[in-house]
Amino acid sequence: MDLWFNDEHTDTVKLSIKVEEQFFSQQSSEQHIDVLQTREFGKILVVDGDIMLTEKDEFIYHELLVHVAMAVNPNIKEVLVIGGGDGGVVRELMKYDSIDIIDVVEIDPLLVDVCKKYLPEMASSLDHEKVHIYHEDGVRFIRSLDDEYDLIIIDSPNPYGAGEGLFTREFYGLCHKALHDNGIMINQHESPFYRDEAFMVQRMHQKIVQSFPIVKVYQGFIPSYPSGHWLFGFASKAYHPLDDIKEEAWNALDIPTRYYATRLHKGIFALPVYVEELLKDVE
Amino acid sequence: MDLWFNDEHTDTVKLSIKVEEQFFSQQSSEQHIDVLQTREFGKILVVDGDIMLTEKDEFIYHELLVHVAMAVNPNIKEVLVIGGGDGGVVRELMKYDSIDIIDVVEIDPLLVDVCKKYLPEMASSLDHEKVHIYHEDGVRFIRSLDDEYDLIIIDSPNPYGAGEGLFTREFYGLCHKALHDNGIMINQHESPFYRDEAFMVQRMHQKIVQSFPIVKVYQGFIPSYPSGHWLFGFASKAYHPLDDIKEEAWNALDIPTRYYATRLHKGIFALPVYVEELLKDVE
Known part of the structure; x- marks a missing residue:
């Protein structure tokens, strides 16, 4: 057929x-x-x-959501993942022995069950004792939190439907509040190429810039996503993603990767002129 | 409809x-x-x-074929373009007043005519007096040349059909001979993502490494090409693409671009781990 x-x-x-x-x-x-x-x-x-x-290219997306922040602060211990019910982000986080707590807020229990059945290479990481899954709305979960995490990873779906609330100014402000003073927020940031998505990139960037003192955008090649050119946001209260990279410390950890390496780290923050202009428009 | x-x-x-x-x-x-x-x-x-x-993303491909080499040697005067009958590469080359000669070897006269009619923003550059078009086979054209060019750009189609001869060890050797002692060869280098293309990437890289002392591969986001992750080859007799970049000199030229900038230059040579491994296998 x-x-x-x-x-x-x-x-x-x-x-x-x-x-x-x-x-x-x-x-x-x-x-x-x-x-x-x-x-x-x-x-x-x-x-x-x-x-x-x-299965072919999820490693690119998940490595880029995790290792960039970990190379800037290899001492991260407490992590919150918003979304991420497939377990891909958690699988990457589990490569760090230093991480004590991984809270995953995945609103949809069926998604977790389906991934455990069909994509166990990723989803089995969710069964580890360090990991706690909360089947709640991300905005509601984070609302009461204060100074709780070193790292928040927003592994959100598109900015419509179930994940809509994860793309608001209010939500980014709540993430800021939930982070320690040296906290980092990483978010999937859509693609700059097609017009409608480029507009979303701008709206997200504008809101994050209003919420954090240090905000940079980086990129990766993800062939199965629209245009293959995907952006990620790095927002922080204290660390600059390039000036504060701990290259030696991260490499000493000997984390196995198939995409990320510290020699890539600077390169992925070097955006094409047209993408820089898109972002500068709203800064 | x-x-x-x-x-x-x-x-x-x-x-x-x-x-x-x-x-x-x-x-x-x-x-x-x-x-x-x-x-x-x-x-x-x-x-x-x-x-x-x-029309939407050709600027990415053409800027990457031209400006990387020009930033390494902004004194380039004599350029050979193999293929390139659409005029996109020549349009970028024409931004440099210092370039005296642009020879274009495009085997297919109809391609040039069609582009002049339907894509004049690119193809009109071919009418400039600096430009000479030769409707010949690229391999045959280059065979008798010795020490003629500062830069050869291989803007080839895929490695089957009309362009097949442009992907041989013999052809890269002829390019080496046709270049001055400080010459640079740039080639479109296919995509590393899908298996068949990744195999072509390896075969090309292996042949170029055998032909030039300095060979590096760089990359760009080209959404309309398969996987959106496209590679380019930088091969040179003398210049290292990173160590020898003339950042100030190139920026002083004030070349208008929408993708390339010298602050990207290092970044585009930082390849993902899996692509590095693909290339190292044949080095």
Whole structure:
């Protein structure tokens, strides 16, 4: 059978991937979840029709969400992950023995169950005793917190649907409050290429700049995401992502990676001229 | 009408783009050429079914082919472009008053005519008196040349069909011979992501390493190309692309760009771990 999944990048652009088998398809309380088997990307997790991750390139996304902050502060002990029910971020965090606490706020229990069944290489990390999963709304969870974490990672879906509240000025302010004085917030920051997403990049950046004293954007090649050019936000109360990198300390930890390395660290903050201009417009 | 163009990335992955109008479709002596109008990418030049360039992101590809070498040696005067009948590389080269000679070896005269008609913003640069176009095979053109150019840019199509000879050890050796003692060769180097292309990346890199003393690979985000992660080769007889960059001299030229900047220069040579490993395997 000739079965193709179309991931819509815009109204007039889509990535089509041939599907070998649809393993799972169900509506949860929050969203529609599909798991597909493909030849090129391995298993693909699809949420509300959009690719959330693929087995072939999820390492790029998850390494970039975790190791950049860890190289700036290798002493991070307490981490909050907003979203991240697939376990990819937690798998990367678990590479650091120094991390004591990993709280994961994943609103959708079905997403966790599905990932544990179909993507165990990632999701099995969620079973570790350091990890606590809270099936709550991220904004509600964080509201009462004060000075609790060294690192908050916002592994959010797109800024519509279930994750909408994670893209507000209020939420970034709550993250600031929930962080220690040397705290770092990392967020997936969408793509600068297509017009509608570039507009979201600007709106997010504007709100984060209003909430944190140090804010920089970095980038990575993620072929299964729209345009393949994906941005990440680094926001901090104290650390500059380039000036304060602990290159030797991080390399001494000997963390296994397939994408990130400290020799890349500066490079990923060097944005193309057109992306710099997009961000400067709202700074 | 619902008209979609499919650019095949692999047998099981394709990028589909809605087409507003097919402006041109004809078989030349070398290849099949199409020009499509799209909303998201503007005009698209398609050769043998593959996207060659789009109005929206061709600046990324062409800036990366030209300005990296020019920042390493801003005194470049004599340039050979293999391929490049669309005029994009020449448009970027024309930003340098110091360049005296631009020889373009484009085997297909129809490609040049089509680009002049439908993509004049690029192709009109080909009409300048500094530019000489030779409608010959690139390998044949370069065979008898010795110590002629400061820079050779290989703006080749894919390594099959018309451009096949441009991916051989013999051809890179001929480029070496055609360059001055401080000469630089830049080539489009395919993508490291999909398996078949990653294999081509390795084969090209291996042959170039055998032909030049200094060889480095750099990268850029080109969303309309397969995976969006595109590589470029920097090969040189004398200059190291990072150690020998003339940052101040290049910035003093005040070349207008939308992607390249010298603050990116180091960053684009910092390759992800998996790409480094791919290349090291054949060094």
